Amino acid sequence: MDKVSKSLLIILLVSIGAVVYLNYGNFLGHRQTDNFLKIGLITDVAGYGKEIDGKWEINWKSQGAISRFINRMNKKFKPDVTLELGDFTDGKDKNSIKDWRIMNKQFAKLKMPFYHVLGNHEVRKFTKKDWLDLTGYKKTYYYKDIKNYRLVIVDANFLEDQTDAEPGKSSYPGRINDEEWQWLENTLKDAVNKNKDTIVFMHQPPVNTDLFTNWVVFPQGEKLHKLFSEYKVRAVFSGHIETLCSMQDGPTKYFVLNGAWKENRFLKPEYRFKEGGNFYYVTITPDDINVAMEYRVFKKKTKKNKKRRGERIKGWKKIVVSPDKYNCQDGKDLKYKNASQSVGQNGFKNVEGE
Ligand SMILES: [Fe+2]
Numbered sequence: 001m002d003k004v005s006k007s008l009l010i011i012l013l014v015s016i017g018a019v020v021y022l023n024y025g026n027f028l029g030h031r032q033t034d035n036f037l038k039i040g041l042i043t044d045v046a047g048y049g050k051e052i053d054g055k056w057e058i059n060w061k062s063q064g065a066i067s068r069f070i071n072r073m074n075k076k077f078k079p080d081v082t083l084e085l086g087d088f089t090d091g092k093d094k095n096s097i098k099d100w101r102i103m104n105k106q107f108a109k110l111k112m113p114f115y116h117v118l119g120n121h122e123v124r125k126f127t128k129k130d131w132l133d134l135t136g137y138k139k140t141y142y143y144k145d146i147k148n149y150r151l152v153i154v155d156a157n158f159l160e161d162q163t164d165a166e167p168g169k170s171s172y173p174g175r176i177n178d179e180e181w182q183w184l185e186n187t188l189k190d191a192v193n194k195n196k197d198t199i200v201f202m203h204q205p206p207v208n209t210d211l212f213t214n215w216v217v218f219p220q221g222e223k224l225h226k227l228f229s230e231y232k233v234r235a236v237f238s239g240h241i242e243t244l245c246s247m248q249d250g251p252t253k254y255f256v257l258n259g260a261w262k263e264n265r266f267l268k269p270e271y272r273f274k275e276g277g278n279f280y281y282v283t284i285t286p287d288d289i290n291v292a293m294e295y296r297v298f299k300k301k302t303k304k305n306k307k308r309r310g311e312r313i314k315g316w317k318k319i320v321v322s323p324d325k326y327n328c329q330d331g332k333d334l335k336y337k338n339a340s341q342s343v344g345q346n347g348f349k350n351v352e353g354e
Contacts, residue, residue: 034147039199040073040112041280042066043085043239044259046121048092049099058103061261061276064296066106068316069279072294074111077281081146082110083153085239085257086119086203096125100134115144118155119203119240120172123165128157141180143187149284150191154202155180156218174204174218174240188231198233199284205238205256209245209328211266217241228252235289237282243267244293245328246321255291255321256328271326277316291321 047062057063073082088103089096100122107114118140122131128140140155156174157165165171176184191198206221217240218224228236229250236254242264246255258264261276277296282289299305299312 035286037081037147037149037199037284038077038079039282039284040069040077040079040082041085041237041257041282042069042082042260042278043203043257044087044119044242044262045084045103046087046090046259046262047099047103048090049095049102056098056102058099062103064313065260065277065279066103068277068294068296070106070109072279074109079112079281081144081151082107082112082114083151083201084114084116085201085237086117087121087239087259088116088119089122089125091121091124094125096122097130097134104134113144113146115151115153117153117201117203118157120157120165120170120174123157123167124170125167127166128155128164141183145196148196150187150194150196150198152184152187152191152198152200154184154200156202156204173216174202174206174220176220176224185227185231188227188233192231197284197286198231200228200233200236202236202238204240205254206236207238207245207247207254207256207328209241209243209256211241211243211264225249225252234284243328244271244273244321245326246291247328253289254328257321258293277313280321281318292318293321294318 042065045062045066047058047066049056049058051057058066073079084107089099116135116137118128118131131140132138140157141153143150143152145151154176156176157171158175158177158180159165159169159171160175162177162179163169188198204218206218206224208221209217229252232251234251234253236252237257238255239257239259241256242259242262243256244258246253248254257280258273258278260278263272263274263276265272273293273295275296275298278293281292281294284290294316295318296316297314299314301307301312305312
């Protein structure tokens, strides 16, 4: 055997050894245990379609994020479960139900379970009953036990008088009615009794951010924090306000996720992620929660490259959502110092917002 062949053989043996060692390491480590949970998240997909050349097409900003999300989840991340956190359709016209069905058909290609959370945009154009018919769910709030975790899906689309938000009666702030509150408390208590860690998903964030003050996005926010703290909820994931931020209160971490493509005009340009295509990789262990956002970057338009923006994708970037950089309360994310004043301290009560 000559020197080159010997070297190649050594490289081959070392590579095989490394692969065997790493897989054995995974097998022994917590990656294969019921304490290690991977979740794929996308929120505020806000899709809407129109007919182009006889074919119904979903707006490219939503479609691009959907296609990439499904591809990455199936081929790369391979999570235990995936969810969309509400405002699945934009709810801008009467085609909302048609758009919902077309998009949901695409998510059916996911090789792992996929669940919906109800957002305020859905109930602008159709009722909760319509949503239950579309999803096949029995209730708009529910839970799923996966591995050692309980995933609790909350419906925060209620009005002050306890009734459902529906077309013509929508609300920007999130609200939970008494019946659901009781269910939520029982569900959290039951998870503690069964020794399960709880993760909550709700469209409207119960978080007092530097963008919206005085719990205007969630009047019951403070009460919810106490409830989540009492039952040691590990994390709460939301969308709705097109802001990327995280914070901790007691044992509970709160993550507010930027939607799939809409930019928040109140934020500094570097925090707007206006290129869109945003979705999330979440890994949870008994000691840690890691959240990373993937987003797209476009090539600049030049004289030579005159393609439309959606066709000029340069690549995709990933950032870790850390409390240091994306703290909900540090004021760094704001373009306007007094943004909460500029939209009105109480301006969003029972009115339609972004
Ligand atoms: Fe929303």
